[in-house]
Amino acid sequence: MQWETVIGLEIHVRLSTRSKIFSGASTAYGTEPNTQACAVDLGLPGVLPVANEAVFRKAVKFGLGIHAEISKRSVFDRKNYFYPDLPKGYQISQLYLPIVGRGKLEISLNNGEESKIIGITRAHLEEDAGKSLHEEFRSMSGIDLNRAGTPLLEIVSEPDMRSAEEASAYMRAIHTLVRYLEISDGNMQEGSFRCDANVSVRPKGQVQFGTRTEIKNLNSFRFMERAINHEVGRQIDILENGSEVIQETRLYDSDKDETRSMRSKEDANDYRYFPDPDLLPVIIDDDYIEAVRHTMPELPNEKRRRFMQELGLSRYDATMLTGSKEMAKYYEEVLAETRQARLSANWVIVELISALNREKLDISQSPIDAKRLGGIIKRIADNTISGKIAKQIFEQMLTSKEDADSIIEAKGLRQITDTGALESMVDNILAGNPKQVEQYRAGQKKVLGYFVGQVMKASQGKADPQQVNRILRARLEN
């Protein structure tokens, strides 16, 4: 039977604020345990939560970024469950009136060759829980509540994805978007960007969804794809054996590459939500939304479209260059320097990115900054150097701080454009290779490539290959 996969994602994005969502404690990561857990975060009696304005601004920014309806009136609810890293016995969240309503996001597939619109059901604000450490204390668990009360935006998608690749592309698109919007650092190692996947399969053509399972805490793009593929395989096996998938929460084990059932109590999903009496409804007016709109940067999809339409870049190049805020910024800086859209795109994508990948570096750690890379490209564009020489200069720049012009001067790498000098080089090569000249004249035209190579070698790469080509043809065909 042909099976179809159906995936919806819940992404938790940690909003980058200085203080917590309902208290004035710091949100800094990686500090000594419990040094940033104040009386409100600990749920001590008699304390009151006071909401942080910045989280609303960031949530509204996200809402505008996915073209969603912003709720002018949003309400906080209590989600009740008991766990030691949740001191109050409830998490403050939004169930009935979330801040961001229905929206959508375009994702790129197959290196940007295809795209798809993914529906976003809602995005709501909530507080994060603390952390439980089970390893160090024999029969006890250690609780660190520094993270308790850190603001999260939970983004819930529609079940619109049909493969692990689409799910991963959507997760990347959200990651890129929140980084562009500067509402989160998106740091996955630190848990600033976490994902749960709802996965089900159904016979192709069936309208009704199959029974889904939820895979928890997928904190890398690669693990998410692997976990989903594994889970899809597991569900198909069950169904093809005539059994039924049980609706449950599963945990992905990246070491074993498998998902396993979490021992969830049967009442785990009975959260008994109700409006939090400690918090009043939050009212957001049009002026507030308009003020946030004024701070919106160009969105990744808009930028990609502009790169294609105004700069004439291919879809692939435009997708690559807008894949992260830092990449786009780097390219735009190179472009400002060179005014050569395609040549610059090519250099950033082909030379720079492969060099960075080789060294396992991020674009923000590039040993060559945009201005220096622009310096090389400018000299290619004005014919001072050939592409081949440019690559040599590029290699040298990776380990030095020099700019292109000083390397060109110091090493005498200027392209030979003096026609007389090139002509005599060509003559020398032809005189030294009478056999090949005969072959060419007998109709073996591809010998031309050999001659070009010889002249380039004689010029130490400094001849303009096109010019050499022209001179060779003129000589050989007369």
Added chain:
Amino acid sequence: MVLNDEDVRNIARLARLQIDEADIPLYTTELSRVFDLVEQLDEVNIRDIIPMAHPADAVQRLRTDEVTEQNQREKFQKLAPMAESGLYLVPKVIE
């Protein structure tokens, strides 16, 4: 609405309340009566009424995003039954 014994056990478990088996029939009767009282509200026509999120007719005031709390870990951990290496210790819970 009439609750049965199992409902009462479930409610107690969710609220982490230890109750005496012998008291369950009493709770069942009394909680059912509370529900009956609440159910009277079903008779009111609320079609044009906006759901109320809070009894006070006021709007949440928002705080500026500033760190205003200092580290008071020592003070707080004195209240806890057990703490070690800066962590609160609790009976092991793994899910």
